[in-house]
Amino acid sequence: MTGRSRRNRWFVAVAAAVVVLGTTTAVVLTRVAEGSPAPAAAPKNVETAEVHKADLSDEEEADGTLGYGAESPVTGRKTGTLTWLPSPGAKVSRGNTVYGVDAKPVPLFYGSLPFYRDLSAGAENGPDVKELEENLRALGFGGFGTPDTRFTSATAAAVKRWQKSLGVEQTGTFGQGDVVLAAAELRVSAVSGQLGGPAQGEVLKTTGTARSVEVELDAAKQQLAQVGAKVSVTVNEAVTTGTVTDVGHVAEPGKDASGQPNGKLTITVTVRLDKADAAGSLDSAPVTVRFTKDVHRGVLAVPVGALLALAEGGYAVEAEQHGQRRLIAVKTGLFSGGKVEVSGAGLSEGMRVVTTS
Numbered sequence: 001m002t003g004r005s006r007r008n009r010w011f012v013a014v015a016a017a018v019v020v021l022g023t024t025t026a027v028v029l030t031r032v033a034e035g036s037p038a039p040a041a042a043p044k045n046v047e048t049a050e051v052h053k054a055d056l057s058d059e060e061e062a063d064g065t066l067g068y069g070a071e072s073p074v075t076g077r078k079t080g081t082l083t084w085l086p087s088p089g090a091k092v093s094r095g096n097t098v099y100g101v102d103a104k105p106v107p108l109f110y111g112s113l114p115f116y117r118d119l120s121a122g123a124e125n126g127p128d129v130k131e132l133e134e135n136l137r138a139l140g141f142g143g144f145g146t147p148d149t150r151f152t153s154a155t156a157a158a159v160k161r162w163q164k165s166l167g168v169e170q171t172g173t174f175g176q177g178d179v180v181l182a183a184a185e186l187r188v189s190a191v192s193g194q195l196g197g198p199a200q201g202e203v204l205k206t207t208g209t210a211r212s213v214e215v216e217l218d219a220a221k222q223q224l225a226q227v228g229a230k231v232s233v234t235v236n237e238a239v240t241t242g243t244v245t246d247v248g249h250v251a252e253p254g255k256d257a258s259g260q261p262n263g264k265l266t267i268t269v270t271v272r273l274d275k276a277d278a279a280g281s282l283d284s285a286p287v288t289v290r291f292t293k294d295v296h297r298g299v300l301a302v303p304v305g306a307l308l309a310l311a312e313g314g315y316a317v318e319a320e321q322h323g324q325r326r327l328i329a330v331k332t333g334l335f336s337g338g339k340v341e342v343s344g345a346g347l348s349e350g351m352r353v354v355t356t357s
Contacts, residue, residue, distance in 0.1 A: 064215035068207035077177030120173040240278035305356035
């Protein structure tokens, strides 16, 4: 537990004691024995809470930023003039136009292997042929059987049909700059090219379409972030959940809120929101991410406001049963979400204790 957490814990406990002292003039917080009766002068109408079993977690907070992940540049590979560009924020899926050159579309294909050569009948076998055929078939231009590494006459015929659908010359040859390649659907994050400008060079910047959170986590706390782990995310005052999708392995100098170095090393942790609409229409926003450090399951818990700080150290709760009250010494465990883990002789599930909240 951090020093800040310990300070908050002591402050809350003392606050609870002050409230009790303010309403029961005869109470002296000293060492209490198990089952010691509470003063008869205690007020009749007080708020109580049930001692219940709960799963409490110890959490570590970190600041993050909501966005769409890292940007990737789209570099034009065709000679000519830019004649059409999308708007920032636009989403582009397979087969749709990413940008236009000389009034002809440059569409999106899915894949991971860059097209490194032009392809036509007679080309040597290669994995790029299979990637081309997979995209042609997904767009409805098949006829060559199961996609493989061979560029056949059937492949060339499929390319011609695809070219006809785009309104370009039907050559049956696939040029390495005829498409933009990405792993999945794209979101245009920025437009760097200009209409009327050259088509070669950087044209756009893109991201994925799923909103995610990037957290600059203290490198010394890397063990808190595990791929696949669930985290709590607060964005725009709403609390939702997320899943850690990537944990960086390269530590870089951290920065404070003003962008100046803070003397710490950080790693980048990426979190995917479990509910895509959890952030509303926000494209970017500061968020708070809570990583779980430890979980205590099935422990007895009470509101933090039920704790009484004893003059000689330690804590007690004031139990109410059958109209009678008694102080029970307790040991505290995890503090989480306004609740605290407690244990002590004479304390049991279902018992009601006096609380300030």
